[in-house]
Amino acid sequence: MKSLSEIEKRIVYLDHAATTPTHPDVVAAMLPYFTDHFGNPSGLYEISRDASEALSSARESIAQILHSRPEEIIFTGGGTESDNLALFGIARKYGAKWGKHIITSQIEHHAVLLPTEVLKKEGFEITETTVNEHAEVSVENIIAALRPETVLISIMYANNEVGTIEPIAEIGAAIQRWKKDNGRKPIDPPFLHTDACQAAGALNLNVDELKVDLLTLNGSKIYGPKGVGILYVRRGVQLVPLIVGGGQENRLRSGTENVPAIVGLARALEIATEKRETENARLAELRNYLWAEIQVRVPKVILNGHPTNRLPNNLNFTILDIEGEAALLYMDEFGISLSTGSACTSTSLDPSHVILAMGKPYEYAHGSLRMTLGASTTREDIDHVLEVLPPVVALLRSISPLNLSMDQKQENIAAHSAFVEDGVPHWMKK
Amino acid sequence: MEDTNAKPLTTSDMQTADVVNPHTKQKWAYSPIVKEHFFHPKNLLLEEPAPDQFDARGTVGSPACGDVMDIWIKVDPATERVVDLKWKTFGCGSAIAATSMFSVMVTENDGLTLTDALKIKPQDIMERLGGLPNRKIHCSVLADKAFRKAVNNYFHAVGKHDRVEVEGARVIDARMNITDKDIEEAVLEGALNLEDMQKKLKVGVGDPAAIPEIEQLIRFYKEKYFGA
Ligand code: FES
Numbered sequence: 001m002k003s004l005s006e007i008e009k010r011i012v013y014l015d016h017a018a019t020t021p022t023h024p025d026v027v028a029a030m031l032p033y034f035t036d037h038f039g040n041p042s043g044l045y046e047i048s049r050d051a052s053e054a055l056s057s058a059r060e061s062i063a064q065i066l067h068s069r070p071e072e073i074i075f076t077g078g079g080t081e082s083d084n085l086a087l088f089g090i091a092r093k094y095g096a097k098w099g100k101h102i103i104t105s106q107i108e109h110h111a112v113l114l115p116t117e118v119l120k121k122e123g124f125e126i127t128e129t130t131v132n133e134h135a136e137v138s139v140e141n142i143i144a145a146l147r148p149e150t151v152l153i154s155i156m157y158a159n160n161e162v163g164t165i166e167p168i169a170e171i172g173a174a175i176q177r178w179k180k181d182n183g184r185k186p187i188d189p190p191f192l193h194t195d196a197c198q199a200a201g202a203l204n205l206n207v208d209e210l211k212v213d214l215l216t217l218n219g220s221k222i223y224g225p226k227g228v229g230i231l232y233v234r235r236g237v238q239l240v241p242l243i244v245g246g247g248q249e250n251r252l253r254s255g256t257e258n259v260p261a262i263v264g265l266a267r268a269l270e271i272a273t274e275k276r277e278t279e280n281a282r283l284a285e286l287r288n289y290l291w292a293e294i295q296v297r298v299p300k301v302i303l304n305g306h307p308t309n310r311l312p313n314n315l316n317f318t319i320l321d322i323e324g325e326a327a328l329l330y331m332d333e334f335g336i337s338l339s340t341g342s343a344c345t346s347t348s349l350d351p352s353h354v355i356l357a358m359g360k361p362y363e364y365a366h367g368s369l370r371m372t373l374g375a376s377t378t379r380e381d382i383d384h385v386l387e388v389l390p391p392v393v394a395l396l397r398s399i400s401p402l403n404l405s406m407d408q409k410q411e412n413i414a415a416h417s418a419f420v421e422d423g424v425p426h427w428m429k430k
Numbered sequence: 431m432e433d434t435n436a437k438p439l440t441t442s443d444m445q446t447a448d449v450v451n452p453h454t455k456q457k458w459a460y461s462p463i464v465k466e467h468f469f470h471p472k473n474l475l476l477e478e479p480a481p482d483q484f485d486a487r488g489t490v491g492s493p494a495c496g497d498v499m500d501i502w503i504k505v506d507p508a509t510e511r512v513v514d515l516k517w518k519t520f521g522c523g524s525a526i527a528a529t530s531m532f533s534v535m536v537t538e539n540d541g542l543t544l545t546d547a548l549k550i551k552p553q554d555i556m557e558r559l560g561g562l563p564n565r566k567i568h569c570s571v572l573a574d575k576a577f578r579k580a581v582n583n584y585f586h587a588v589g590k591h592d593r594v595e596v597e598g599a600r601v602i603d604a605r606m607n608i609t610d611k612d613i614e615e616a617v618l619e620g621a622l623n624l625e626d627m628q629k630k631l632k633v634g635v636g637d638p639a640a641i642p643e644i645e646q647l648i649r650f651y652k653e654k655y656f657g658a
Contacts, residue, residue, distance in 0.1 A: 322520070323497065326468075326522055329468065333469070342522070343495040344522035344524075344569075345522075347565065349495045349565075349568075351496065362496050366497075366520070398474065398476055399471065399474055399519060401498055401499075401500040401519065401520060402498065402520045425491070425495070
């Protein structure tokens with residue numbers, strides 16, 4: 001093991017689940033729509049027609065990839081907005097008539113979980129289904145949670161933190177059966193929504209095979225621009241819009257369309273789809289190499305998420321006894337960008353809700369690191385990480401008073417006596 | 431490692447690191463002093479201590495973030511100066527830097543007396559560090575609390591029980607069974623006015639008579655930890 005002072009800095013970006021750089025071809029495709037074809041797509045003159053044609057062809061291209069109709073694609077201001085529109089839109093359209101119950105899972109993104117908090121105040125009941133130790137939701141649990149009043153089920157396609165891929169197609173099939181058995185038409189609730197932002201670059205997006213009624217994806221995770229997303233809405237499914245005004249996007253999302261970003265999103269999705277298979281294989285191989293070597297070089301590490309059923313670019317693991325933010329800052333000093341589920345980095349000082357949902361103690365979240373590989377990642381990058389990580393861990397372990405066991409239970413906080421007088425961590429009181 | 435260009439923390443959608451002080455709107459990039467103490471922590475306990483190497487030890491856990499701090503002290507019985515202080519932590523970068531700085535402050539120039547060392551406030555550590563974001567103030571409190579606990583253990587060990595200072599918790603809102611310590615914690619977690627406090631703790635909602643005292647405590651702890 002080299003000592004830290006012998007290691008040179010090298011920029012290695014391993015936070016592609018947070019966001020990706022925009023692909024140069026995408027930037028090139030966008031540029032004319034800032035300056036030449038800048039028109040408002042609603043106008044009738046030539047400059048506007050150019051913009052409106054670009055808008056339709058972007059819509060068609062995306063529709064083709066999703067195996068949907070163009071009019072089922074709504075452009076929005078990003079993944080969070082699409083999730084919000086799906087949740088609030090369905091709840092407010094169908095809640096009064098059909099019932100006020102929504103099913104999600106404990107590991108959803110905050111863009112889904114926080115809207116459900118708001119909907120609770122509007123009288124909705126929310127069932128957050130649990131996940132197993134690999135962060136997988138179970139189809140049976142979801143079906144068991146279905147009630148006549150359920151209007152929406154929202155389950156992410158792949159988890160952003162631990163990369164676990166959820167069985168969306170099976171959930172979709174089970175919901176369709178349930179609807180049939182209960183005398184519901186396909187365009188009656190409950191509907192299935194999936195947030196596919198993390199999955200978009202890596203997994204099949206065919207909405208018929210997935211059997212989803214609504215699907216979110218965005219530009220910023222697939223080498224497209226930030227601030228643009230789509231919500232796929234199956235024909236016949238209705239929504240109450242969040243933003244009203246000029247009536248764009250079939251009155252579901254008013255506001256002049258962000259043409260350059262939409263063109264960029266479509267281009268990014270085309271490129272991602274073309275490269276999907278080769279890139280998945282390349283990333284999985286690099287990721288597997290990274291994890292295999294970490295296990296050899298760093299003692300007491302535990303994989304978070306599913307061993308195989310996960311996004312090819314995602315590695316999330318816990319290094320016992322150390323705190324992730326400190327590790328993150330050390331890695332940053334050597335040019336490596338990654339993220340952690342530690343309570344210390346979150347504004348609310350809450351540890352990762354995903355790692356807690358998998359039944360792990362909070363100290364596992366504290367010591368969790370997420371490395372998400374991407375288009376620019378090379379074998380040399382991985383080797384740099386493998387050089388820096390072991391001495392950083394050794395140093396932080398020498399600072400740490402903890403010595404956790406590899407099968408620590410969630411109820412037993414490690415330094416229990418340290419907490420007795422001053423109270424236990426705040427999230428345990430909830 | 432170059433020591434100059436302080437740069438902001440990396441952020442991600444998973445957990446967003448706070449690099450802007452929400453109260454002063456100042457950007458926080460860790461100061462060269464914070465960096466120095468974070469990358470080269472002083473007075474770390476690196477080996478199991480020998481049986482008589484220290485006189486007392488204090489361990490605390492942070493109810494805010496779940497971190498753990500361990501402090502060992504050696505005291506000269508004649509002068510009551512702290513001649514040695516070592517520590518370990520399961521904590522973030524700010525906890526490491528703040529505790530390292532605290533250990534220097536207590537032991538520099540032949541060591542402070544216990545009485546003087548106990549006067550160090552988290553605010554003082556922060557000043558010497560050149561600032562920490564508000565959200566990270568509780569990390570420096572951790573060093574302070576572990577030290578107080580170690581000192582109390584020391585007084586117990588040498589039979590000076592009357593010198594032990596216990597910060598007893600006092601119930602402020604009897605219906606919710608909320609104590610001044612809960613309020614202190616909530617201030618450290620960022621509830622700096624009555625409204626935020628009530629959102630967090632529901633304190634005083636069913637017991638309006640307690641509100642003046644709650645407001646006073648918020649002011650007190652705000653001043654103690656945020657210096658304003
Ligand atoms: S010690 Fe946990 S946030 Fe600093």
